[in-house]
Amino acid sequence: MALKGKTLRAKFEQVLLFAGEPQIVLLSGPAGSKVVAVAVNLEGMEYPFFGAQMTEDQFVEYLRERFDLRYLLTKPDMKRHFLFDLASGEEGYVHLVRHKLTPEDAETLLPDAGLFAREHTEKVKLPALQGRSEETFGIDGKWDLDEFSKLYGQVTDLYAVFSSVDAFLDEQASIDKRQKIQDAFLKPFEGGGSYVSLYKSLTSVQSKSARLDVQGIAYHSPGYVKVKGQTKPLSEVRELVNHLEENLVEIEKYYKSLYELLKQNSLLRMPSERFQSTGVMADRVKISTQALAEALEAYPYDSILKMSAGNPLIAAKVTLSVFRRGKRLLEFFLEGRVSYDAPSSQK
Template sequence: MKARNKRHASYVQTLVYYDGPVLALLQDRKGNNVVAFAVPDGIEGFDEPFIAKSTSPKLLSDYLRQRIDLSYLMRERRGGEPYLFDWAKFEDEVQLVPAETVVEDVADLLPSPGFFARNHTEQFKGIKLSPLASHTYRIDGRWSANDFSRFYAKLDDLYSLFSYLDEVRDATGPLAQKLVEKIAKYPWQRGGSYLGFFRDIAADSKEDYPLQVSKIKYASPGVIEVKGVNSSLLQIDALVGIFDSSKSDLSSLYRELHGILDRDGVLGTDAKEFSNKVTERMAEDRADRLLEGLNVTNPGAVKGACQHHLVPYSKIALAIYRRGEEFHRFHAEGRMRLPSEVSSSGR
């Protein structure tokens, strides 16, 4: 089993109990909600097989409010592919195994339609599930309305992309297929394609991963407070640190990749392929290294979503760099401080 498919989850609570747990709520190490359902028939190698599926806070809330049934919750594509685990091996955590690696027809293991939350035997404890975290940026100096707009636009683009890619665990999964469709939708000739792509990503992630501006204080010093999924916000903060320490190297990779596209005549065109394999390999190397340097989650899934057309893959790598660099510029100019810098200084 590939390392990327290894997941672990811990117990939160049982929702249905008949001579043992039948339906339970778990949480993985990233804080994602995982619904686990007992498999009625045995599976070889499992003493107490359960099928598990990640779900968004909104879908779980809809299920608990009886707007959807358990079958819909566990078949909804946005949560990715189902996993299996053995309840008998549960200690503090249990390892989740991709169901498709164990059984041929995963759909046969999922619950039938018609089971709603009213059928729970255990009372839901009202746990605050995957809450949105407050993130406060301290700002200083002169900020125009355009500055606020640019700051939020770059923050929103990066937040939406990181939230989305964090869920694309498998390059062949349903979320990856949606990414394929979004990339194929645009010719990648001019700025409109880039704006449209990030707008689509943002629209797709807003329901499950909302980013909200909760406070803006214009005074100098002032604050911009947002609320969102903590892991994605921390990834953006880490990106600022990466630019602080490695901007020269990243900038060199960016210029090299941009130059390769320009010299090959594909920069402002809708071409998907480079003119020759040597140029293609050079571009792929620079794009891979650029995304790895930016600590982008699962760059292989981005390449797969481009259907291994390396021209759009390279252009997307450039676009991510530009957004990171523009967001970092506010920090480099001394006009923005990260939440971690504010809390550590106490000011």
């Protein structure tokens, strides 16, 4: 089969699914793009493949199982499809030929619906996915459905703060990426501030590979909630919960002291831009926040202040919010309904 049309030279990365011979493969295109392709039946080629070009973000979303392979190949965000013979590759590169996907040939080229990334036989070797691990919350007792959302919400919010700090401090991060993170951190406090919008804002600028995913839920008791995300922020959430459990009474004293300071000086609802970042009051807020941060032990106050553009009021409000979410998460543990060990029947 002689292929005609615009061509693309792509680097062969790896096989994703092998069943006697390669069935799904991954290639790298220009500017960090990816090409995912499936084996098809076409005459005139030794190993014919049909594929689509997409951004790395969309490929990561596929790996996170936000959609199946058929959807990925039908709606690639770069809107380009290709045919190629894998056997024609030279020195690790393959020449792809543009192909317009039509309704007539879609059923012969596209895989069946319901094939998700978990069906891959080979582990994906993608730098963006390095440093991810799973965390399992064992659950027991009686639960209302909305309580599962509350549990996941506290974990997600705390994870968003810790992972955003890591991304902001990453020496390899571009200036543009750092600015987006800081903007997401500052914007919710304009006009007084909304903690809900803060966490949503931070999550929205996370890279797809850094976001927290639900890997599994067993609603019965004993059951579990399993999540997957970056190892470091997940471990920081665990450390916070453990530290609060051991020192809650003492930490609450520092929380109440900071909260009362802001309340008595009408700072709780004050827009961040109206607060003077230097002066006596700024120093008092900073000292009280540092005391709470030190009591929390592993809390990255200096980094939070830096992300706050040096505004002590923003750093104070975030620190108060982190404590409250940590305490709400701890309550599930104190009730005996959540643990960091999956029930024996689930292991």
